[in-house]
Amino acid sequence: MNDTVQTLDACGTRLTVEKPAIRYDRQGDRSDAERIAAAMNAFGKDFGRTAALYLESCIHCGNCAQACHFYLATRDPKYTPIWKLEPFKQAYKREAGPFAWLYRTFDLKPAVSVDQLQAWQELLYDACTMCGRCTMACPMGIDIASLVGLARHAMFEAGLVPHELWAVAERAAREGSPLGATAKVLRERIDWLADDYDVEMHLDEPAAEVLVTFSSIEIMKYPESLVATARLLNHAGYAWTVCSAGYEATNFGMMSGNLAWQRQATLKLIEAAIACNAKVLVLPECGHAYMALRWQGANLLGRPLPFRVLHISEFVAENIANGRIRLRKVDASVAFHDPCQVSRRGGATSAPRAVLAALGVDLRETQDSGALNFCCGGGGGVIANRRADELRYGAFRIKMQQIDATGAEMALTSCANCRQSFDDGGAHFHWDRSMGSLLELCAERLEERVAAAGKQGLTADA
Amino acid sequence: MNFDKELDARGLNCPLPILKAKKALTDMTSGQVLRIIATDPGSVKDFEAFSKQTGNALLEHSAASNEFTFFMKKK
Amino acid sequence: MGLLEFARGPALWIALAVFVLGTIWRLHGIYRRPLKPDFSEPRARVMRGAGLRAIVSRMWHHRTFRDATIVGTLNAYGYHIGLAIVFFGFVPHIAFIGRLTGASWPAVPGWLFVAGVAFVFIGLLYALMVRLTSPVLRLLSNFDDYASLVVVLLPMLTGMAVLSLSLPSPYPTTPASPVPVAIHLMSFELLLVWLPFSKLAHAFLVFASRATTGVAFARKGATL
Numbered sequence: 217m218n219d220t221v222q223t224l225d226a227c228g229t230r231l232t233v234e235k236p237a238i239r240y241d242r243q244g245d246r247s248d249a250e251r252i253a254a255a256m257n258a259f260g261k262d263f264g265r266t267a268a269l270y271l272e273s274c275i276h277c278g279n280c281a282q283a284c285h286f287y288l289a290t291r292d293p294k295y296t297p298i299w300k301l302e303p304f305k306q307a308y309k310r311e312a313g314p315f316a317w318l319y320r321t322f323d324l325k326p327a328v329s330v331d332q333l334q335a336w337q338e339l340l341y342d343a344c345t346m347c348g349r350c351t352m353a354c355p356m357g358i359d360i361a362s363l364v365g366l367a368r369h370a371m372f373e374a375g376l377v378p379h380e381l382w383a384v385a386e387r388a389a390r391e392g393s394p395l396g397a398t399a400k401v402l403r404e405r406i407d408w409l410a411d412d413y414d415v416e417m418h419l420d421e422p423a424a425e426v427l428v429t430f431s432s433i434e435i436m437k438y439p440e441s442l443v444a445t446a447r448l449l450n451h452a453g454y455a456w457t458v459c460s461a462g463y464e465a466t467n468f469g470m471m472s473g474n475l476a477w478q479r480q481a482t483l484k485l486i487e488a489a490i491a492c493n494a495k496v497l498v499l500p501e502c503g504h505a506y507m508a509l510r511w512q513g514a515n516l517l518g519r520p521l522p523f524r525v526l527h528i529s530e531f532v533a534e535n536i537a538n539g540r541i542r543l544r545k546v547d548a549s550v551a552f553h554d555p556c557q558v559s560r561r562g563g564a565t566s567a568p569r570a571v572l573a574a575l576g577v578d579l580r581e582t583q584d585s586g587a588l589n590f591c592c593g594g595g596g597g598v599i600a601n602r603r604a605d606e607l608r609y610g611a612f613r614i615k616m617q618q619i620d621a622t623g624a625e626m627a628l629t630s631c632a633n634c635r636q637s638f639d640d641g642g643a644h645f646h647w648d649r650s651m652g653s654l655l656e657l658c659a660e661r662l663e664e665r666v667a668a669a670g671k672q673g674l675t676a677d678a
Numbered sequence: 679m680n681f682d683k684e685l686d687a688r689g690l691n692c693p694l695p696i697l698k699a700k701k702a703l704t705d706m707t708s709g710q711v712l713r714i715i716a717t718d719p720g721s722v723k724d725f726e727a728f729s730k731q732t733g734n735a736l737l738e739h740s741a742a743s744n745e746f747t748f749f750m751k752k753k
Numbered sequence: 754m755g756l757l758e759f760a761r762g763p764a765l766w767i768a769l770a771v772f773v774l775g776t777i778w779r780l781h782g783i784y785r786r787p788l789k790p791d792f793s794e795p796r797a798r799v800m801r802g803a804g805l806r807a808i809v810s811r812m813w814h815h816r817t818f819r820d821a822t823i824v825g826t827l828n829a830y831g832y833h834i835g836l837a838i839v840f841f842g843f844v845p846h847i848a849f850i851g852r853l854t855g856a857s858w859p860a861v862p863g864w865l866f867v868a869g870v871a872f873v874f875i876g877l878l879y880a881l882m883v884r885l886t887s888p889v890l891r892l893l894s895n896f897d898d899y900a901s902l903v904v905v906l907l908p909m910l911t912g913m914a915v916l917s918l919s920l921p922s923p924y925p926t927t928p929a930s931p932v933p934v935a936i937h938l939m940s941f942e943l944l945l946v947w948l949p950f951s952k953l954a955h956a957f958l959v960f961a962s963r964a965t966t967g968v969a970f971a972r973k974g975a976t977l
Contacts, residue, residue, distance in 0.1 A: 226691055226692065226720075227691075227692045227718070227720030227723075227724070264787050265783060265786040265787060265788040268782070269961055269962055269965055270962060272783060272954070273955060273959070273962040274952075275955050276890065276893040276895075276898050278890045279814070279825070281889045287889075291888075293888040293891070293892040293893075294892065299893060312786075314778055314779045314781065315779075315782070352815055352976075353822070355959075356811075356955065356959055357807055357811050357959075357962045357963035357964075357967065359969065408694075412698070437693060438693075440697070513793070514791075515789065517792070520793075521792075525794075560975065560976070561973075563796050563970075563973035563974030588815055
């Protein structure tokens with residue numbers, strides 16, 4: 217069985233591995249007993265105080281289902297968010313809870329089996345983007361999305377990750393990028409972009425105020441985002457650099473459930489920022505990258521980060537406010553899609569809106585917007601998973617219809633994975649719109665700047 | 679077929695052929711023809727879609743050995 | 754020893770002990786588990802009160818969920834408030850609590866008590882009906898869910914049985930028919946014993962759970 221090097225499918229509307237002749241949704245050659253032991257061990261490590269409190273508090277009201285796009289699109293009760301945690305809860309009550317000996321002695325809950333975990337793979341990975349909308353609906357305040365993230369640890373340890381997600385996560389750990397955007401490819405792209413687009417780009421400067429990071433999706437599929445980022449930073453007059461030892465902002469370790477790989481990817485970014493003495497690390501248009509570094513990064517390091525972490529939309533908003541970035545107006549109506557990990561989960565809901573206000577657009581919020589918006593359906597590794605395509609399209613339709621209902625001329629977002637999800641979902645439904653990038657629009661609308669000493673100030677045309 | 683400009687996109691993987699073509703076309707005047715040679719098999723679909731999206735007509739495309747040739751007229 | 758004497762004596766003390774110790778044990782089981790420190794830089798400058806704010810804000814749904822959840826929410830408030838009125842607002846119950854604690858307060862007017870009883874029966878039976886018919890709830894529901902409903906309905910039913918006997922006023926400490934009262938009291942003792950081990954523990958867990966998420970979200974500046 218070959219579950220190591222899987223060929224990438226880098227064309228088409230979404231990036232993933234080539235359609236496998238045989239799916240390997242079970243990794244490795246271990247016995248069921250070994251898999252379940254590994255899962256239980258991982259569960260045990262994750263049953264901290266917060267997870268325990270949440271697992272104890274569910275009252276089975278079913279409200280979470282009403283928030284979940286996968287449930288709403290299919291009306292299949294198995295997609296009820298808290299149901300995704302059932303084996304996790306079962307294991308907790310039987311092994312670690314305050315009445316665990318009662319549960320075991322009277323067999324009040326059966327032991328979790330490999331078959332059960334296998335059946336739950338679809339619920340945890342195909343039908344969950346960890347968007348957190350369920351958390352917003354729970355009357356007990358349970359953060360259901362965070363529990364799914366924890367449960368994925370056990371699934372990874374048991375070798376029960378969906379084929380494509382495992383393949384890209386493994387590739388990321390091995391090569392530095394899940395999608396073939398190795399340091400070598402990055403260098404080549406940056407050289408070509410700097411030349412072709414006539415923009416000053418900085419790679420591997422020894423010191424910089426700002427460390428810029430990218431998402432492999434941008435490097436491979438939307439390279440103009442790299443140009444846009446450079447234009448904005450040059451315009452704002454910062455000393456910035458990308459570092460080939462720490463440029464990849466995506467974190468497939470986090471998405472697949474491998475803590476070691478998650479830590480490895482995060483530490484590369486942190487070490488790069490420290491090495492070049494950066495005061496700010498800018499994350500690209502990406503959702504989970506924000507969650508991974510802004511909110512989980514310091515905890516993987518074990519101490520506060522010695523630099524600030526900003527999503528590119530926050531960086532732009534801040535520099536509009538302090539006058540370093542000046543944008544020309546755009547006379548258009550815009551519907552904005554909030555990347556779930558940045559807005560709802562990350563708390564950075566107002567930054568992109570401040571940028572849109574500076575652009576002077578007519579913002580038409582979708583019916584559910586900001587912290588309550590609907591997920592595009594592609595996050596959390598779902599878009600890489602071909603088996604989940606139909607489910608994802610059903611969920612995507614909800615979002616697509618909400619954007620259409622605004623009647624806005626343009627649709628913008630600030631996450632390359634959401635963009636990809638809109639490209640792929642849009643192609644599937646023959647959508648007559650396309651999703652644009654807030655970052656790229658900003659770069660197109662930069663005011664002309666007189667060149668600052670030693671730096672190329674650039675006009676904005678691509 | 680006559681052409682006014684040539685783009686050698688051999689060895690480039692998507693989306694690079696399209697991005698380079700887009701850039702080449704911006705420097706051309708309406709009616710001029712761009713010839714693109716690519717080796718990426720995905721480029722056939724990409725250029726068809728690009729043509730439909732942008733209105734730049736795809737006059738002709740052919741394949742020989744593992745090279746694809748496109749003639750695109752600027753709108 | 755008569756049944757009522759038993760119910761008001763050893764049975765009550767055992768039930769109260771199990772209720773208190775069981776609750777402490779369950780909370781201890783949760784809070785002894787390790788809590789990892791959070792080194793991320795908080796977005797919020799001031800986080801004080803975030804827990805309390807979450808406890809209050811989660812008492813009502815976000816508007817976007819209204820259509821799907823309002824009936825259930827109103828129904829639940831109906832039977833929770835009804836239970837409070839019935840338990841705390843009825844003369845014999847106030848007398849019972851008074852014998853245990855010395856506290857006392859005025860009873861609610863008769864019509865309000867009747868309304869409370871009605872909201873509890875209608876509410877719990879509606880909740881049971883939904884639990885048995887909604888595909889989501891049928892999948893989620895387990896023994897705990899159904900048993901908890903029964904355990905709450907039993908004091909209501911046995912209480913109605915007591916009420917059906919004519920009640921002289923003022924209500925005597927030693928009722929003329931002690932057995933129905935004893936059964937009613939013991940059904941309440943069953944609830945006390947059941948609470949810490951079941952989903953009825955949400956009575957105290959709700960505060961902890963909401964507050965925990967409230968603090969975590971406030972740190973990130975995320976809307977709760």
